[in-house]
Amino acid sequence: MAYRMAAVAMATPSSFSIRAERSSALDLSSNCATSNARSMRNLVFVVNPRGANGRTGKEWKKLLPYLRTRLGDQYNVCEYITSGPSHAEDLTREAIRDGADAVISVGGDGTLHEVVNGFFWEGHSVGLDFGRRLSTALGLIPLGTGSDFARTFGWKNDPYEAIERIVRGFKSRIDVGVITGENGNQHYFINVADIHLSAKAGYFASKYKRFGNLCYVLGALRAFIGHNNQDLKIKFNGGEWEVFQKVTALCIGNAKFFGGGMKITPTAHPSSGELEVVILQDFKWYDFVFKLHKLYKGSHLSEKTVYSRSVKSIEVMEVTPTGETYVQSDGEHFGFLPTSFSILPGAIEFFC
Ligand SMILES: Nc1ncnc2c1ncn2[C@@H]1O[C@H](COP(=O)(O)OP(=O)(O)OP(=O)(O)O)[C@@H](O)[C@H]1O
Numbered sequence: 001m002a003y004r005m006a007a008v009a010m011a012t013p014s015s016f017s018i019r020a021e022r023s024s025a026l027d028l029s030s031n032c033a034t035s036n037a038r039s040m041r042n043l044v045f046v047v048n049p050r051g052a053n054g055r056t057g058k059e060w061k062k063l064l065p066y067l068r069t070r071l072g073d074q075y076n077v078c079e080y081i082t083s084g085p086s087h088a089e090d091l092t093r094e095a096i097r098d099g100a101d102a103v104i105s106v107g108g109d110g111t112l113h114e115v116v117n118g119f120f121w122e123g124h125s126v127g128l129d130f131g132r133r134l135s136t137a138l139g140l141i142p143l144g145t146g147s148d149f150a151r152t153f154g155w156k157n158d159p160y161e162a163i164e165r166i167v168r169g170f171k172s173r174i175d176v177g178v179i180t181g182e183n184g185n186q187h188y189f190i191n192v193a194d195i196h197l198s199a200k201a202g203y204f205a206s207k208y209k210r211f212g213n214l215c216y217v218l219g220a221l222r223a224f225i226g227h228n229n230q231d232l233k234i235k236f237n238g239g240e241w242e243v244f245q246k247v248t249a250l251c252i253g254n255a256k257f258f259g260g261g262m263k264i265t266p267t268a269h270p271s272s273g274e275l276e277v278v279i280l281q282d283f284k285w286y287d288f289v290f291k292l293h294k295l296y297k298g299s300h301l302s303e304k305t306v307y308s309r310s311v312k313s314i315e316v317m318e319v320t321p322t323g324e325t326y327v328q329s330d331g332e333h334f335g336f337l338p339t340s341f342s343i344l345p346g347a348i349e350f351f352c
Pocket residue numbers: 048049050051052053082083084085086087106107108109110111112114143144145146147148209331332
């Protein structure tokens with residue numbers, strides 16, 4: 001069940017600041033709007049103060065006065081600070097229901113992942129709740145450790161460039177990946193979902209975020225302990241089951257990069273209408289030493305032990321079930337196989 005939010009407000013004629021807490025109601029029309037609110041655009045900035053080891057919170061404090069000046073009188077700037085994991089999801093859902101024109105994720109890929117999930121509720125778009133058709137756009141100020149989704153667009157962790165994109169107001173529709181676990185619950189991803197070694201590495205990397213980008217190397221080293229390549233059964237686009245032997249990692253890209261700059265699904269693009277599947281087979285630890293540069297450059301698809309194709313959907317299960325093969329989406333631990341993935345083409349309008 002979604003939390004509703006408390007809004008403690010400090011209204012100014014053109015902007016508004018909110019520290020969101022769980023458990024009471026937020027109403028954009030009363031809390032963000034001013035007297036000429038109907039003609040103003042409500043932009044909700046969902047900020048993870050703990051992103052990039054706390055750097056996001058510090059940067060944001062400096063950024064906010066500039067943002068208000070740069071956006072000017074036609075925008076209500078609503079600032080929602082997350083209080084912990086998953087909070088960004090609840091805040092986004094409430095902002096959409098309250099009629100926000102845009103929700104802008106301020107932080108890394110984990111925060112963006114939660115904001116994207118906030119666009120959905122019980123298998124459908126929140127904008128279509130109660131028979132309404134609300135069109136809230138998604139924006140991004142990348143300020144995380146990896147900020148991998150932004151790399152597909154060639155964007156850096158530069159908040160001032162990101163603000164210019166919002167000011168310019170150019171939007172296009174992007175696809176969203178759907179991931180469904182054994183219990184049938186749906187979850188959404190916008191960047192890359194992945195299975196086995198990389199997902200296990202991501203799980204451990206999240207424990208080492210205090211080391212910055214080094215967390216991905218530490219996570220990978222930890223994941224190698226006890227790792228075995230796995231035979232997997234895979235069904236593409238609802239066809240026949242096929243067995244892929246000795247799978248090291250299986251990656252499903254809506255965008256190109258993961259793990260802090262590795263171009264793992266180099267032909268993926270969030271407006272292609274398809275997911276790009278890349279399967280690494282029979283990789284040994286030394287393959288990562290000798291082929292790592294190819295994974296970063298995105299030139300690994302020509303390797304004999306790398307399989308790739310575009311799909312609308314894919315189902316994956318272990319040949320011999322262990323229930324221990326890791327799955328992650330957008331760098332966040334999702335669970336274990338079996339899992340299925342599909343695409344929602346053009347599901348969200350995005351500032352780009
Ligand atoms: N107030 C908070 N306190 C602690 N954790 C939070 C808070 N708000 C959000 N989080 C969690 O922090 C996690 C990481 O945040 P985020 O992705 O923004 O930064 P990052 O991990 O440094 O960047 P990247 O994912 O790009 O590497 C999110 O998955 C989210 O669940």
